[in-house]
Amino acid sequence: MIRRVIIRRFKRFDEVVFDLPGHIVLAGPNNTGKTTMLQAVAAWSLTFNRWKQLNDFHRHNGAYAKAPIARQAFSAVPLRTFDLLWNKRQYRKQEPIEIEIHSQAGWKVTMELIADSTEQVYVRPKADADPAVLRAADLQTAFVPPMTGLSTEEPAYRNRATINELLGQGKPGDVIRNLLVEAHQAEDAWRELTDSIKKLFGYEILPPDSSGAYITAEYQPSAASARFDIASAGSGFQQVLMLLTFLYTHHGSILLIDEPDAHLHIILQDAIYSELRSVAQKQSSQLIIATHSEVIINTVDVRNLCLFLDRPRPLLNEQEKGRLRTALRILTNTDMMLALTAPGVLYVEDYTDIDILREWAKQLAHPAYETLTTKLFWKQTRWQPREGASGVKSRDHYDCLKLVRPDLPGLELLDRDGNPHQPETQITGSGLQVLRWKRYEIESYLVHLNSIERFIEQQVGPGSLSEEHIKDARAYFERQMPGVIEDPLGEHLILEGVKASERIIPAILNAAGIHGVEKRDFYQIAALMRPEEIHPEVTEKLDAIQKAFRL
Numbered sequence: 001m002i003r004r005v006i007i008r009r010f011k012r013f014d015e016v017v018f019d020l021p022g023h024i025v026l027a028g029p030n031n032t033g034k035t036t037m038l039q040a041v042a043a044w045s046l047t048f049n050r051w052k053q054l055n056d057f058h059r060h061n062g063a064y065a066k067a068p069i070a071r072q073a074f075s076a077v078p079l080r081t082f083d084l085l086w087n088k089r090q091y092r093k094q095e096p097i098e099i100e101i102h103s104q105a106g107w108k109v110t111m112e113l114i115a116d117s118t119e120q121v122y123v124r125p126k127a128d129a130d131p132a133v134l135r136a137a138d139l140q141t142a143f144v145p146p147m148t149g150l151s152t153e154e155p156a157y158r159n160r161a162t163i164n165e166l167l168g169q170g171k172p173g174d175v176i177r178n179l180l181v182e183a184h185q186a187e188d189a190w191r192e193l194t195d196s197i198k199k200l201f202g203y204e205i206l207p208p209d210s211s212g213a214y215i216t217a218e219y220q221p222s223a224a225s226a227r228f229d230i231a232s233a234g235s236g237f238q239q240v241l242m243l244l245t246f247l248y249t250h251h252g253s254i255l256l257i258d259e260p261d262a263h264l265h266i267i268l269q270d271a272i273y274s275e276l277r278s279v280a281q282k283q284s285s286q287l288i289i290a291t292h293s294e295v296i297i298n299t300v301d302v303r304n305l306c307l308f309l310d311r312p313r314p315l316l317n318e319q320e321k322g323r324l325r326t327a328l329r330i331l332t333n334t335d336m337m338l339a340l341t342a343p344g345v346l347y348v349e350d351y352t353d354i355d356i357l358r359e360w361a362k363q364l365a366h367p368a369y370e371t372l373t374t375k376l377f378w379k380q381t382r383w384q385p386r387e388g389a390s391g392v393k394s395r396d397h398y399d400c401l402k403l404v405r406p407d408l409p410g411l412e413l414l415d416r417d418g419n420p421h422q423p424e425t426q427i428t429g430s431g432l433q434v435l436r437w438k439r440y441e442i443e444s445y446l447v448h449l450n451s452i453e454r455f456i457e458q459q460v461g462p463g464s465l466s467e468e469h470i471k472d473a474r475a476y477f478e479r480q481m482p483g484v485i486e487d488p489l490g491e492h493l494i495l496e497g498v499k500a501s502e503r504i505i506p507a508i509l510n511a512a513g514i515h516g517v518e519k520r521d522f523y524q525i526a527a528l529m530r531p532e533e534i535h536p537e538v539t540e541k542l543d544a545i546q547k548a549f550r551l
Contacts, residue, residue, distance in 0.1 A: 001286040002041070002139070002254060004102035006110075009087040009095060010043070011036045011077075018312055023277060023287040025300045027324060028308030031333055034290035037312070038143060038256040041288065042076035042168075044099040045141040045254075047111045047123035057131040064129075066114060066122035074121075075161075075168030076143065081118035091115045098126065107133045140253040144246050145170045146262035147239040150231040153214040156181065172242050176230070177215035179245045180208045189248040192282070196244050196275060200268070201237055235263035240272060247279045254286045261293035269295040294325045309336055309404040320403065327400035330392050339401045342377035344409040344549035347394040352501075353413070353442050354378055355523035357545075360538050364531055368542040371551060381412060398432045409433070411548040413541065415441040416496065429550040438537060443501040445535045446525045448488045449477050452505075454528040456512050473512035480507075489535050 005018040012033050026034040051067040058064075071082055083091035097113035110126035125134055150173040157163055163175045184190045184207050194205045197219075206227060209216040218227045230238065243260055260276065261269045273289070273296050280287050291297065297305065305315045307324060309331075315321050339345065348354060354372065361369035382391040398410045410432040414422065417440060425434045439445060446452075453470045460466040477485050481504075484492055498504055501519050509517050 001104045002101055002288075003104045004100075005037070005041060005044075006098075006100035006102075007037070007040045008098040008100075009090065010040050010097045010099060011085060011087060013040075014087050016311060018306065019314065020286075020288065021303055021314075023280065024289070024304055024306055025273070025296065026288070026290045026306050026308055026312070027292065027297050027300075027328075029292055029328060029331060029333065029336070032308040032336070033312070034308050035258050038258055038288060038290055039077045040099050041101070041254060042141050042143040042256055043074075043113070044101050044111050045139055046074065046076045046164075047099075047113060048109065048125070048137070048139070051111070051123050051125065052134070057134050059127060059131075063127050064124045064134075066124045068116070068120055068122055071119045073161075073165070075164040078169050082115070082121050083118055085113070085121075086115070091118075100126075101139065103137070103139065107137050109133065109137055140250065141256055142246055142250045142253050143167055143256040144243065144258065144260075145172055146259045147172055147235065147242050149173050149235070150176060150238060152231060154178065155213065156210045156215055173238070176238070176242050176245060177208060177210075177217045179242075179249050180205075180217050181210045181215060182249045183245055184208055186248075189251075192279070193244055193248045196279065197241060200240060200271065200275065203233075203237070205241070236265060236268055239263045240268065243272070243276060244279060247276065247283055247285060250283070250285060252284045254288060255280065257287065257289045259291055259293075260289055261291055261296055266295055269293050270299060272296070273299050292328050294328055297321065297325055297328075307403060323399050323403055326396060327403055330397060331400050331404075335397075335401065336404050338377035339404040339408055343371065343375055343551055344377070344411060345398065345401060346376065346378040346545065347381045347398075347410065347412040348378060349381055349415055349441070351378075351380075352520055352522065355520075356442055356446070356526045357542070359523050359526035360529070360534055361542055363527070363529055364534060364539060364542070366539065366542045367551070368545050371545060371549065381414065395432060409549055411435065411545060413437070413545075417441070417499075427544050427547045429548060433548050435541065435544055437541075439495045440497060440499055441501060443505060443519070443522055444495045445538060446522060446529075447481075447484060447495060447500055447504055447508075448529065448533050449474065449485050450488075451525055451529045451533055452508060455525045456509070456514060458524070458528065459514055459517070469512040469514065473508055476508050476511035488533070 002020050004020065007013045008015045013036065018037060026037060028034060050069055054065055054067050056065045071079055077085060079085060083089050086097060093115045098110050100110040102108045109129050112124055112126055114122040116122055148170060154174060154177040157178050163178055166174045183193050197203055197205050204220045206218045206220065217230045219230055219233065220227055230241065239262055243257065247255060260272055264272060276287060302315050302318055302321050305321060306312050307315050315324065358369065358372040361372055379394065379397055381394045394412050401408055409429055412432060412434045414434065414436045416437050422434055424436050427433050452473060456469050456473060457466040460469050481494055501522065505522060
C-alpha cells in the first residue's frame with residue numbers, strides 16, 4: 001500500500017506532496033486537482049510495469065535504461081498529445097515528470113517520464129532507486145472513472161491491456177461485463193459481490209455468459225421476476241455494480257476511484273463509502289477516492305480526509321470538516337483563485353457600494369483606487385450562491401475562504417442599519433475586520449446640494465436647460481433639509497436615520513423633474529463630487545481598506 005506520493009511537473013502540479021494514512025478521501029470542488037492525483041498514481045503504476053518488461057535492473061553510465069511508451073498505450077490519462085501531461089505544457093527533455101511513491105512496505109521509487117515527441121515518451125526509475133528494490137517492488141492499481149453509461153454490446157476482451165485502455169479513456173461502461181466474468185470465475189468474490197448487491201438493492205446478479213460473440217449480463221429484481229440486462233438498470237445501480245466489481249476483481253490493489261457518488265441518491269451516497277471500505281478491507285486493497293459529495297465527506301473520519309482547495313493538505317479537526325462541507329456549497333473556483341491572488345476580501349451591501357467607493361477614491365487620488373480597480377475581491381455581506389438558495393453570511397463565506405488561504409484578511413463594511421448585533425473591530429490586517437458607516441448607508445454621503453446640482457445638469461443639459469430643475473432641487477433641500485445646505489459634511493439626524501437611496505435622493509430628483517434614475521446609477525453623483533465635498537469619513541474608510549489588506 002502507499003503512504004506518500006510526491007508529484008513534480010505533472011499536469012496542474014509543479015510539486016506537491018500527498019500523505020496517505022491508509023484509505024483516503026480527496027475532498028474539494030471541481031477542478032482542484034483530485035483526479036490529477038489519481039491519474040498520477042495510475043501513471044506511476046503503468047510506467048513502472050512497462051519499464052520492468054525490459055528486465056534490465058542495472059544502471060548504465062549512472063542511469064537506468066529507458067522504456068518507450070506510445071501515446072495510445074498510455075492508458076493512465078487520455079491525451080491528444082503528450083505535452084498536455086507536463087505542467088504548463090513545459091515539454092522539455094531536461095525537465096522530466098517525476099512521480100515518487102513511498103510504500104508502506106518501506107521502499108521508495110521515483111519514475112521519470114522523459115519527453116521525446118508528442119506521440120511518445122520514455123520512462124525509467126530515477127537513478128537513486130536500488131536495483132533490489134526495483135526487482136521486488138510490486139504495486140497494482142486500477143483507475144475507476146465515473147460511470148458514463150453501458151454499451152449495448154460488449155465483447156469478451158482476452159487481455160487486461162484492452163480493459164485498462166478503455167478505462168483510461170473514461171469508458172468503464174465498456175468493460176463492466178468483462179469484469180463480471182472475471183469475478184464469476186472466483187467463487188468467493190462472486191458470492192460476496194452478489195451479497196453486496198442484494199443488501200444494497202435487493203437485486204440478484206445472475207452469472208454472466210461469455211460463450212457468444214457478446215457477453216450477456218443480467219439481473220432479477222426478485223426471484224420470481226423477469227430477467228433484465230444490466231444496461232436497462234438505473235444509473236445508480238450501474239455505478240455501484242461497477243465499483244464493487246472492480247474491488248472484487250482487484251485483490252491487493254490500489255483502487256483510484258473518481259466520484260463514486262456519481263448518479264447516486266443521498267441514501268446510497270451515505271452507504272457507498274462504508275461498503276467500499278468494508279470490501280477493500282476484505283480484499284487487502286487501498287482506497288483513494290476523489291469526491292465533492294457532502295454526504296460522503298460526512299461519513300469519513302477526519303483523519304482520512306485530504307482537503308483540495310489550493311494545495312492538498314489533511315484536515316485538522318471536525319470543525320474544518322464542517323467548513324469543508326459548507327465550502328463545497330458556496331465557494332466557486334473564482335472565489336478560490338481570488339483568495340490566493342487578492343490582498344483581501346471586502347464585504348459590502350451591494351455592488352453599488354463598490355462603484356461609489358471607486359469613484360470617491362478616484363476623485364481623492366487615494367491609493368485605494370488601485371485596490372478597488374485592479375486588485376478587488378468582494379462579496380455581498382449576504383448573498384445567494386445560486387438562485388433559490390438561502391443567503392450566505394459574510395462570516396460563513398470568510399471561514400470557508402480560510403481553508404484556501406489561512407492568512408487571508410477580510411473587511412466587512414456595513415451600513416449603519418446592517419446587522420446591528422455585529423460590533424465593529426479594530427483594523428489589524430488579519431482576520432475578518434468590521435467597520436460601519438456612521439450615516440445610515442453609503443448613499444447618505446452623496447447628499448450634497450452642489451454635487452446633485454451637477455448631476456442634474458449632466459442629466460438634462462447645461463445652462464438654461466437645467467436651471468429650473470436645479471431651482472426645484474434647491475427648493476426641496478430648503479424645505480426638507482435646510483441644515484444640510486448650510487453644513488453638508490456635518491451630523492444630521494435625517495442622514496443617520498433615513499435610507500437615502502430610497503427616500504432622500506429619489507425624492508430630490510423627483511422634485512427636480514428627474515425620473516427613472518436607479519440606485520445603480522447613483523455612483524455618477526460620486527463621480528461628480530469634488531474632493532472638498534467628500535465627507536472625511538470616506539477617506540477614513542478608504543484608509544481602513546488599505547490597512548485591513550496590509551497595503
